[in-house]
Amino acid sequence: MSGLNDLYQEILLEHNSKPRNFKSLEDANQISEGYNPLCGDQITLALKVVDGVIDDVGFQGSGCAISRASASMMTQSIKGQSVEHAEHIFDAFHNMIIEPEGEIDLDLLGDLETLSGVNEYPTRIKCAILAWHTMKAALDGDAQVTTE
Numbered sequence: 783m784s785g786l787n788d789l790y791q792e793i794l795l796e797h798n799s800k801p802r803n804f805k806s807l808e809d810a811n812q813i814s815e816g817y818n819p820l821c822g823d824q825i826t827l828a829l830k831v832v833d834g835v836i837d838d839v840g841f842q843g844s845g846c847a848i849s850r851a852s853a854s855m856m857t858q859s860i861k862g863q864s865v866e867h868a869e870h871i872f873d874a875f876h877n878m879i880i881e882p883e884g885e886i887d888l889d890l891l892g893d894l895e896t897l898s899g900v901n902e903y904p905t906r907i908k909c910a911i912l913a914w915h916t917m918k919a920a921l922d923g924d925a926q927v928t929t930e
């Protein structure tokens with residue numbers, strides 16, 4: 783992960799070693815499995831959505847440090863938020879990673895900006911975006927998603 787500054791790298795490593803919301807969710811009502819064949823990252827994301835709000839979220843799976851840290855930060859950023867807000871964060875994150883030249887809502891992203899450096903590493907983009915596509919799939923009612 784050279785090229786990312788020290789603070790960013792520290793946050794990533796911290797999320798990787800102690801991922802937030804890394805748990806199964808017994809009463810989840812929207813679940814999706816994501817797979818990134820490029821790296822072998824796998825994630826199962828479970829959401830408990832009540833009245834349009836993401837009440838609780840849990841993820842499980844195995845993958846590289848970036849996929850894990852990204853999943854951890856993603857769950858942290860959407861927990862307790864409305865589905866609509868989560869979709870806005872998805873869009874902002876997607877833009878930051880895929881179209882860094884465009885307009886990026888940094889207020890919405892907060893710590894997620896830590897992952898902005900991966901746009902310089904095309905092979906790691908899928909790792910960073912996997913959890914996000916899985917979140918979108920879960921909200922859309924798709925049981926599985928694969929990064930292309």
Ligand code: ZN
Nearest residue numbers: 821823846909
């Ligand atoms: Zn990966």
